[in-house]
Amino acid sequence: MKPQPIELYIKSVEQLFNPLDHSPLPDRDLDEEAEQYIVGTARELDARRPLAIILRLPERAAKHRAARDVPDAVHHYFAYRSAQAARELRELFRIGRQSLGIGLCVLAVTVAVNRAVTHYLPSSAIGSLIAEGFFIVGWVANWRPLEIFLYDWWPIKRRRDLLARLAVASVELRFEAEEGAAATGEEAPVVPMKPLAP
Template identity: 35%
Template sequence: MPLASEPVPTIESMYRQKDGRVLIEIKLTSVIQLFNSFDPAPFYEKELDSEAEGYIVDTVQDFPAKTKFMIHIFLPPAIAASEEAKKIIPAIHNHFQYRMLVTERKFRAKFRFGRFSLIVGLSFLAIALVASQIVASMNSSSIALQLISYALLIIGWVAMWQPVTTLLYELWPIIRLKRIYERISTMEIEILPLIA
């Protein structure tokens, strides 16, 4: 437990910075180590390794939205200056541009589903409200009819659960992830020699 006089460490203090930008540093022994080994495409078109992608995305998510970043890829000196190493920069940018497009497509599909479920939910709610009023007006002293009337009201509002959940809560994480992918897809990347 830290003493009262000790400063509390912040997330910023755990990362090095350069020119006011937080450095996302990745140390590799080879270029191919950065990519998914099961992807049959040429390495500069391959998907990033899931751990490398997760590390970059998690780092960006840990910081406020206005934080600026730079990615440093460290490779052994003999590899860092190679033509193969130079292709890492467009490969990372392309990977995250693709992720951004996939996430945007997912957002559009989820939004369409939300609109459709809202129309269905509102229609069902209107029918349930009308049915509830009809049942309630039949015999106001009948407990069974009152229960049916209340049940119809409850069922009508329950039908709104899915559209409300989709449109109010499920879309925002997708938008946030899309923005993160977009930021990473334009980040400055430097390939540097790994000094032992």
Template identity: 40%
Template sequence: MDEPRHGRQRMSESGTARPRAVGRIELTLRDGAQLFNTLDPFPFHEKDLSADAERFIVEWAQELAKDQPIEILIDLPSRGGKGNTAQDLAAAIAGWFTARARSETRAMQALFRDARLAFAIGVAVLSGCLFVAWRLSEASGGPFGRVLQESFVIVGWVVIWRPAEMVLYDWLPMVRRRTLYRRLAAARVVVNRSVE
């Protein structure tokens, strides 16, 4: 695949930049089959995109404005991949990125399920540590007792840290990826056949 020439900004008559209505990702291929995993036994419209093709499309899509519709322009020689119609390519690309979006949704559901379990364990351990620290403060065991008391408090808060991080932060990259995959699934695919 050649480097894409994705949608650039145009200058208006006043000299200020105005964004294009559509963010374009351009791919120049020798054959439509270059987009797909050649070892995949499924029919053409259900094939997996190759890892290189997916990475290429996703990286360029990440640079486009988030509110901009996406157009994927595929340049093919007229003799390249005669069986690969524009409709087939569009269906295969849409199907792949729809499946990727569903995969991110399932990953988020698994993350929140794991986070609930981790929180239950964390709260139990935190409660136990705070209870032990409180009992040690009652016993007033001198400096060593104080160090031990504070150690239990620290351990309790460290145990709850990861579950809190899962709930507060870990799902954000998944939402970003799912949104991008949904935009790519809805992208308009245009195939240009050039005569060599």
């Protein structure tokens, strides 16, 4: 199946990375705008097909000694971000389980209070108000865990899966001739880069 291309035009290898991060490749973070563009474009593409990240650079950038480390850096970065999202998801479920335990305890207490008030003050308006108030508190205490388990985890899972797809996407650096050379009809050399094994 043919990979879906995500193309970036950059002036230098350094432009792809966060200027505040001076770690050696492949441990450097991507530039925030570059990451947003890659992730945003990938989100719009077919999730069933593989991805290919194509970086177009001027021909002079081929001389940059870090050029051949760029694919590993891109894979490493998205693998790290996917692992981060996976940890975030696990943490959310842990909070959800704790919240559910607390919510069920609160619900049990409020149901018991509701029954007690209803039993001892069967025809009292104040008793009915107290009983209903406790019953509502019991259900409200379970709102957050229900929200977590029904809705909140889906976006994190989608982000984790998308970042995992980018972590194994093929990466190509295409060094294109400068304008003067392009006018002569010369074709820019392509340097294919293999993706990391999934």
